[in-house]
Structure formats: structure tokens, C-alpha cells
Amino acid sequence: MSRVSLPHDAKAGPTKSEVRAVLLGKLALNPSDHFTEVGSCTGAVTIEAARQAGRVTALERKPDRLDVTRKNLDANEVTADVTLREAEAPAGLPDDADALFLGGSRNYEAVLDHAVETGIDRVVMNVSRLEVAGAATEAFRDRGLLDEVVQFQVSHGYELAGATSFDSDNPVYMLVGATGEQTGDEGQQ
Known part of the structure; x- marks a missing residue:
């Protein structure tokens, strides 16, 4: 699979390429899926999902970020039918994702x-702030959605005095x- 090209910047959050790889593995998208993203920002997740899912709907509440999503989407090859919406969720969310x-x-x-009301069968949320992670975990649990919480950190190597050191994200x-109901390892803790 080709890399995601992001020639336009929108100050991307925690969804770096390594995080997207895990995210897409957890979502297990296929060509018959309708994938929805809330907060498209650079469009990186939208682009990768559009290479796997048949339809994609991406919401972004900030018009300038939605424009960045659109520009980055145009700079990449995707096969899905992609709809971009300027909206603040839950308004603008499709009922058939x-x-x-x-x-x-x-x-x-x-x-x-x-998600619960419309029966969306796979839900993933990335969080970078500890307090939000705790509250969101409870929100998932309260709605009977929580299968697992994964915490990880990616570090990239760089040369330092003739050796390799690491900067952590x-x-x-x-x-x-x-x-x-989930089958396989998706529901295991």
C-alpha cells in the first residue's frame, strides 16, 4: 500500500502513521463498510480508510481544516466514495455507518x-490527555461499548554523537x- 501524502498541514494531533496502523487494524475495514471519521483535520485517517472501506464520511467542524482534508485527499489515490462535511458531531453523522x-x-x-442508537458496530477513539482518557473510558463502559483500552507510545530514532537516540511522541x-457481538481477538482484554 502506498504511503499517505500530506502536503498540506493542519497541525495534526496524535494520529501519526504508527497510530493509524493500529487504528486500522482495530477497525478491520472492508470494501462493503461505510466508515465515518469525526474530526478529520489533515485527512490522514480519512485517506487510509478510503483505501479500505467502500464509503467514507469525514466530519470536520473547522472550515480551514476541512479544506486541508480536501487538499490532502486530492493528493492521494483512494478508491472509496468520500463525502466531506463541515459539521460538528453528532450533527452531520450518517445513520448507516x-x-x-x-x-x-x-x-x-x-x-x-x-453510535449506540444507530448500531455502528466498530468504534475507536484516540485520546492524548489522561483525564479525557479516563472520562471517555467510563463513557464507553456506561454505553456497553468498551472492549479494550490500549495505551502506546511511539519513539523515532535520530543520530546523536554517532549513535542512535530516540525522540518520543x-x-x-x-x-x-x-x-x-465481536468474534476473534477484538473483544479480548
Whole structure:
């Protein structure tokens, strides 16, 4: 699979390429899926999902960031039918999505309510702040969505005095959930 090209910047959050790889593994998208992203920002997740899912709906509340999503989407090859919406979730969310990614924490409880009400079967949320991770974990649990919480940190090597040292990215808490029965390792803790 080709790399994601992001020639336009929107000050991306914690969804770096390594995080996206885990995210996409947890979502297990296929060509019949309708994937929805809340908070598209650079469009990196939208682009990668559009290479796997049949349809993608990306929401972004900030017009300048939605423009960056659009420009970065145009700079990449995707196969899915992609719809970009300037909206603040839960408004603008489709009722027929199979998988949902929350790239931000704004209004996440209302978005989770929508996921439960519409039967979205895979839900993933990335969080970089510890306090939000705790509250979001409880919100997932209260709605019967929580399958697992994964915390990980990525470090990249660089040369230092003729040897390799590492710079660490912020840790990411990934909440993974489902509204229906899961099979395989998706539901294991």
C-alpha cells in the first residue's frame, strides 16, 4: 500500500502513521463498510480508510481544516466514495455507518450515543490527555461499548554523537468498542 501524502498541514494531533496502523487494524475495514471519521483535520485517517472501506464520511467542524482534508485527499489515490462535511458531531453523522473513529474529544458522549442508537458496530477513539482518557473510558463502559483500552507510545530514532537516540511522541490512549457481538481477538482484554 502506498504511503499517505500530506502536503498540506493542519497541525495534526496524535494520529501519526504508527497510530493509524493500529487504528486500522482495530477497525478491520472492508470494501462493503461505510466508515465515518469525526474530526478529520489533515485527512490522514480519512485517506487510509478510503483505501479500505467502500464509503467514507469525514466530519470536520473547522472550515480551514476541512479544506486541508480536501487538499490532502486530492493528493492521494483512494478508491472509496468520500463525502466531506463541515459539521460538528453528532450533527452531520450518517445513520448507516459500520465503523466510526473519533479523532477528537469534543462532544464525544453525544457521538457515542449516536453510535449506540444507530448500531455502528466498530468504534475507536484516540485520546492524548489522561483525564479525557479516563472520562471517555467510563463513557464507553456506561454505553456497553468498551472492549479494550490500549495505551502506546511511539519513539523515532535520530543520530546523536554517532549513535542512535530516540525522540518520543506523546502517548496515545486508544479506546476500542463495539455495539454488537465481536468474534476473534477484538473483544479480548
